[in-house]
Amino acid sequence: MRTITMDRVNTTREKMLDVVKSNTLTHEQKVANMAILADSLLEVLELPEGLSDLLERDITDGQCICDLNEGHAPLRPRYIVPDYAKFMKEGSAFLELPPPSDLYEALNSLLIFYKHVPSVTNFPVYVGQLDVLLDPFVKDVDEATAHKLIRLFFTHMDRTILDSFSHANIGPVPTKAGEIILDVVGELEDAVPNLTMKTDPALTTDDFILRGVKAALHTAKPSFANHPMFTAEFPSGISAGKDAGNYVIASCYNGLPYGGGSYTLSRLILGNIAKRASGIEDFCTKVLPQVCDIMARYMDERIRFIVEDSGFFENNFLAKEGFIRRDRFSAMFGLVGLAEAVNCLLEKEGKKGQRFGHDKEANELGVRIMNIINDFNAAHENKYCEISGGHFLLHAQVGIASDIDVSPGTRIPIGEEPAELRDHLEVLSHFHKYFVSGTGDIFPIDLTVHRNPDYVLDIIRGAFKENLRYLSFYSADSDVIRITGYLVKRSEIDKLEAEQNVKHDTTALGMGAKHNGKILERKVR
Amino acid sequence: MAPVNRIIRFSSVDGPGNRTVVFLQGCNMNCRYCHNPETRALCVHCGDCVDVCPTGALSFSEGFVSYDHTKCIFCDACIKTCRHDASPRIRNLTAEETFPEIEKQLPYIRGVTVSGGECTLYPDYLTALFSLCKEAGLTTLIDTNGTLDFAAYPALLSVTDGVMLDVKSWDSSVHRSVTDTDNADVLRSLSFLAEHGKLEEVRTVVVPGLVDAKYTVRETARVIAPHLSKRPVRYKIIAFRPMGVREAFRSYETPDTALLSSLADIARAEGLSDVIIV
Ligand code: SF4
Numbered sequence: 001m002r003t004i005t006m007d008r009v010n011t012t013r014e015k016m017l018d019v020v021k022s023n024t025l026t027h028e029q030k031v032a033n034m035a036i037l038a039d040s041l042l043e044v045l046e047l048p049e050g051l052s053d054l055l056e057r058d059i060t061d062g063q064c065i066c067d068l069n070e071g072h073a074p075l076r077p078r079y080i081v082p083d084y085a086k087f088m089k090e091g092s093a094f095l096e097l098p099p100p101s102d103l104y105e106a107l108n109s110l111l112i113f114y115k116h117v118p119s120v121t122n123f124p125v126y127v128g129q130l131d132v133l134l135d136p137f138v139k140d141v142d143e144a145t146a147h148k149l150i151r152l153f154f155t156h157m158d159r160t161i162l163d164s165f166s167h168a169n170i171g172p173v174p175t176k177a178g179e180i181i182l183d184v185v186g187e188l189e190d191a192v193p194n195l196t197m198k199t200d201p202a203l204t205t206d207d208f209i210l211r212g213v214k215a216a217l218h219t220a221k222p223s224f225a226n227h228p229m230f231t232a233e234f235p236s237g238i239s240a241g242k243d244a245g246n247y248v249i250a251s252c253y254n255g256l257p258y259g260g261g262s263y264t265l266s267r268l269i270l271g272n273i274a275k276r277a278s279g280i281e282d283f284c285t286k287v288l289p290q291v292c293d294i295m296a297r298y299m300d301e302r303i304r305f306i307v308e309d310s311g312f313f314e315n316n317f318l319a320k321e322g323f324i325r326r327d328r329f330s331a332m333f334g335l336v337g338l339a340e341a342v343n344c345l346l347e348k349e350g351k352k353g354q355r356f357g358h359d360k361e362a363n364e365l366g367v368r369i370m371n372i373i374n375d376f377n378a379a380h381e382n383k384y385c386e387i388s389g390g391h392f393l394l395h396a397q398v399g400i401a402s403d404i405d406v407s408p409g410t411r412i413p414i415g416e417e418p419a420e421l422r423d424h425l426e427v428l429s430h431f432h433k434y435f436v437s438g439t440g441d442i443f444p445i446d447l448t449v450h451r452n453p454d455y456v457l458d459i460i461r462g463a464f465k466e467n468l469r470y471l472s473f474y475s476a477d478s479d480v481i482r483i484t485g486y487l488v489k490r491s492e493i494d495k496l497e498a499e500q501n502v503k504h505d506t507t508a509l510g511m512g513a514k515h516n517g518k519i520l521e522r523k524v525r
Numbered sequence: 526m527a528p529v530n531r532i533i534r535f536s537s538v539d540g541p542g543n544r545t546v547v548f549l550q551g552c553n554m555n556c557r558y559c560h561n562p563e564t565r566a567l568c569v570h571c572g573d574c575v576d577v578c579p580t581g582a583l584s585f586s587e588g589f590v591s592y593d594h595t596k597c598i599f600c601d602a603c604i605k606t607c608r609h610d611a612s613p614r615i616r617n618l619t620a621e622e623t624f625p626e627i628e629k630q631l632p633y634i635r636g637v638t639v640s641g642g643e644c645t646l647y648p649d650y651l652t653a654l655f656s657l658c659k660e661a662g663l664t665t666l667i668d669t670n671g672t673l674d675f676a677a678y679p680a681l682l683s684v685t686d687g688v689m690l691d692v693k694s695w696d697s698s699v700h701r702s703v704t705d706t707d708n709a710d711v712l713r714s715l716s717f718l719a720e721h722g723k724l725e726e727v728r729t730v731v732v733p734g735l736v737d738a739k740y741t742v743r744e745t746a747r748v749i750a751p752h753l754s755k756r757p758v759r760y761k762i763i764a765f766r767p768m769g770v771r772e773a774f775r776s777y778e779t780p781d782t783a784l785l786s787s788l789a790d791i792a793r794a795e796g797l798s799d800v801i802i803v
């Protein structure tokens with residue numbers, strides 16, 4: 001391990017003391033922050049040359065690569081997606097739990113298991129394909145009991161998983177359990193967990209989607225994932241359950257292999273990378289490929305450490321008991337700010353009036369940039385990403401609270417959305433296909449749609465025909481709202497703004513995004 | 526050919542699901558509470574509006590006003606100026622010219638609604654347009670005041686999935702005072718469409734002091750109820766709101782929620798299950 005300066009130690013100690021004394025952080029948030037600061041003192045990774053100039057800057061000072069605070073010595077993969085179906089079938093020796101035999105035991109076992117699923121947030125980012133897991137047990141009790149138990153289960157998750165980067169999946173096949181889950185989340189209006197309905201034109205009925213839409217208009221979830229698209233992209237292997245595919249949607253909207261996960265996620269800050277280029281050609285042929293290369297080698301090194309040095313896969317019970325498999329992990333090659341990059345480059349070419357999301361030339365430049373990144377990734381090899389053919393998975397990252405003038409992934413900046421939703425959707429149809437490990441767009445919906453949820457159904461069905469990947473809707477007046485990918489309650493942001501404690505750490509991120517990301521100003525459809 | 530006032534590409538309020546709505550210009554009634562009075566009449570080419578247009582979208586030559594929709598910013602200055610309840614922003618389009626603007630919304634829409642003004646003033650255009658829509662797998666709805674004698678247009682009916690009909694007043698003298706026209710044609714259309722399973726929705730606008738809403742809702746529901754087995758029919762009870770209404774008629778009051786729900790109860794008591802208040 002490399003030595004570091006005493007100055008750096010002392011700065012970190014100051015920060016630790018600030019955390020200890022903070023008025024707004026809860027106990028759990030303090031513990032997590034202390035761990036991050038302690039980790040920041042470790043120096044064990046062999047960093048590629050040129051990285052620090054791109055990484056160690058503020059976002060307003062030209063930062064080009066961001067590792068999303070994963071730490072200096074990752075002690076576990078970033079996102080872990082356990083095979084809960086196996087747990088339901090076999091129980092766990094480490095947790096001393098036999099397979100559950102009824103709904104009471106199933107819910108209790110899951111709640112226990114969640115406390116043992118590590119992640120970058122220290123909370124489970126994936127809580128299971130809950131309809132498939134619970135449906136066999138739901139049939140044994142009367143519906144009112146099932147509803148009550150599942151309601152308590154969801155309340156328990158919201159109050160103990162203190163971070164809304166936590167995701168449950170249902171669909172594509174409608175089930176009794178799936179219906180109960182939708183009814184329960186619609187009633188509770190809680191932020192946690194996030195929920196996705198896998199949607200397949202051949203398997204998902206209109207009724208089931210409409211039930212989802214009605215819940216979403218109350219509580220901003222579920223979101224809708226293009227099931228055939230994801231299923232085709234993730235190789236067969238272990239499945240999340242009958243017809244549920246070999247992938248899951250975890251954290252914000254991350255498509256990940258079932259029974260595995262993602263080692264790491266770094267992101268390119270495309271707008272800042274564009275600022276370094278003299279023009280479009282310089283960006284496309286020199287600057288961008290160079291930054292991609294450095295970020296990829298940085299990710300390679302992080303992965304090497306997790307796999308070869310951290311001991312995680314040898315020692316953690318999840319791996320030892322086969323709930324996760326090392327060879328089902330990949331890594332997420334993320335990006336933000338395509339819009340800012342395109343606008344900046346066109347400005348450099350003297351075409352200031354051309355804007356991403358509106359002009360043909362701008363959108364085509366966006367596609368060209370995505371093709372460069374896609375081709376780069378297809379040529380870059382990492383031996384520990386077997387599940388994705390030895391390559392990373394592209395990810396349209398949703399941004400973090402401190403981002404300023406950075407649009408998530410390939411989104412059109414808030415305030416610049418095309419006047420017509422049809423034109424907006426047309427732009428998206430060029431970009432969703434690249435992001436196997438997730439992208440998504442969010443539409444606040446006018447109140448009148450409460451009377452006509454079929455309107456949203458038609459948009460979902462149309463969008464998936466056009467190869468869009470993932471869509472979220474919420475009602476312009478609801479308390480639970482989607483920030484960038486995760487959910488937060490407006491009422492909780494209000495509390496935090498009044499300097500009161502709030503239970504979910506994502507509320508602070510939501511508050512940041514409200515101010516820096518203008519997320520309350522999205523165009524209502 | 527028909528005068529097209531406007532096309533709304535995605536609409537959640539003009540029938541089931543997501544629909545493209547085509548508004549045609551010109552109307553044969555004169556409702557006191559019309560919410561888009563500028564769709565009532567055809568332009569007489571007086572030229573008054575040309576000068577108020579800030580973008581040069583309107584021009585006047587050889588006695589005719591012409592409109593360049595690519596320059597228009599929809600500021601509505603022209604229609605506010607017009608003293609003839611008309612709009613210069615009209616494009617005379619054939620069905621074949623209109624359809625491509627609908628097709629652009631595929632695959633996001635399930636159907637098309639043609640509204641107005643009064644769209645049934647152009648039955649041949651409707652028949653041609655709906656035939657094209659049907660070929661593309663879209664459903665077709667007409668939004669009408671019910672003055673057309675649908676029985677005389679079997680070709681139109683065969684390509685129309687449903688009609689959304691305004692029943693403004695059951696009493697003919699009240700109807701005349703509200704619309705300047707008799708309601709015999711409207712009531713004939715109501716019965717005919719209900720009998721033939723072509724009624725999608727009926728609407729009554731509730732304007733306290735102007736319309737006999739209780740009587741109207743009850744009698745209308747009675748006509749519909751026996752035919753509900755042919756297809757479900759929605760009854761939409763619409764509260765009058767002064768926004769957009771011509772100045773002389775803005776003083777009417779908005780009905781209170783108690784009145785509106787009592788009207789909904791009347792429709793339900795007659796056997797209608799899908800009753801909504803907007
Ligand atoms: S609405 Fe269009 S045509 Fe009318 S005045 Fe404004 S810009 Fe001109």
Ligand code: SF4
Nearest residue numbers: 568569572574607613
């Ligand atoms: S729209 Fe009205 S003001 Fe303009 S020319 Fe026609 S009648 Fe005159």
